Amino acid sequence: MKKKFSGLTPPQKIIEGLCAALLVGMILGLVLFWGRLPEQIPGHYNRAGEIDRWGSKWELLLLPVFGVLMYGLLSFCCWLIREAVGKGELPQPAYTWISGTKLVAIGTFAVIEWHSASARPLGTWLLPADVALLAALMTGFLISALRFARRQGKK
Numbered sequence: 001m002k003k004k005f006s007g008l009t010p011p012q013k014i015i016e017g018l019c020a021a022l023l024v025g026m027i028l029g030l031v032l033f034w035g036r037l038p039e040q041i042p043g044h045y046n047r048a049g050e051i052d053r054w055g056s057k058w059e060l061l062l063l064p065v066f067g068v069l070m071y072g073l074l075s076f077c078c079w080l081i082r083e084a085v086g087k088g089e090l091p092q093p094a095y096t097w098i099s100g101t102k103l104v105a106i107g108t109f110a111v112i113e114w115h116s117a118s119a120r121p122l123g124t125w126l127l128p129a130d131v132a133l134l135a136a137l138m139t140g141f142l143i144s145a146l147r148f149a150r151r152q153g154k155k
Contacts (some may be wrong), residue, residue, distance in 0.1 A: 009092070015099040019071055021101075022110045026064040029117070041116045049122030060116060067109040074102040081092035091148035104133045 008016065029035075032055075043055025078098050084090040099119055115122050 004026060012096050012099050015096070016127060019099075019103055019106050020049055022106045023064065023071060026067055026110050026113050029113070030060055032063065033117070036091050037117055041119050042117075042121070043123050044114075045112070048094040049124050051121055057117075060113060063109050063113040067106050070105045070109070071102060073144070074098055074105065074127050078102075088103065090151075091144045094141060098142070100137045100140075101134065104130060104137070116117050 015148070037057045037060070039057055040054045041057050041060060043059055044051070044053035046052045078095055081090055081094055085092055085095055108126065111126060112122065112124040122131070
C-alpha cells in the first residue's frame with residue numbers, strides 16, 4: 001500500500017524553523033550591527049580555522065546569500081523526493097536527513113559569519129564538527145534506506 005506524503009513531521013518542522021531563524025538572524029545581525037563592524041574582517045580561514053586572508057566587511061554580505069542559496073537548493077532536493085516518498089519509493093526519513101543537511105550547512109554559514117564579523121579565528125572545531133554531523137546524517141539516511149528496501153523486498 002502506498003502512503004501519501006502527509007506534510008512535515010514535527011522534527012522536520014523544527015529543522016525548518018531553525019534554518020529560517022538562522023537565516024533571518026544572519027541578515028538581521030548584519031543590518032543591525034553594520035555600523036559597529038570593523039572595516040577589515042577575516043576573508044578566509046585555513047583548515048585549522050586560522051585567518052589567512054583579510055577582506056572588506058562587505059564580503060560578509062555573501063554569507064547570507066550563500067545560506068539562502070543553499071537553503072533553496074536543499075529545499076528543492078526535498079521537493080524532488082517528496083513525490084517518491086508519497087509513492088512509497090523512499091522512506092519518510094529521507095526528507096528529514098536532507099533537511100538535517102540543510103541545517104548543518106546554514107549553521108556553518110552562520111558560525112563563519114559570526115566569527116568573521118567578530119574578526120576572530122574559527123578554531124579547529126568547525127571542520128571536524130561539520131564532517132561528523134554530515135557523516136551521521138548520511139549514515140542515518142543509508143540505514144533508513146536499507147531498512148526500507150528490506151521491508152519492500154519482503155512484500
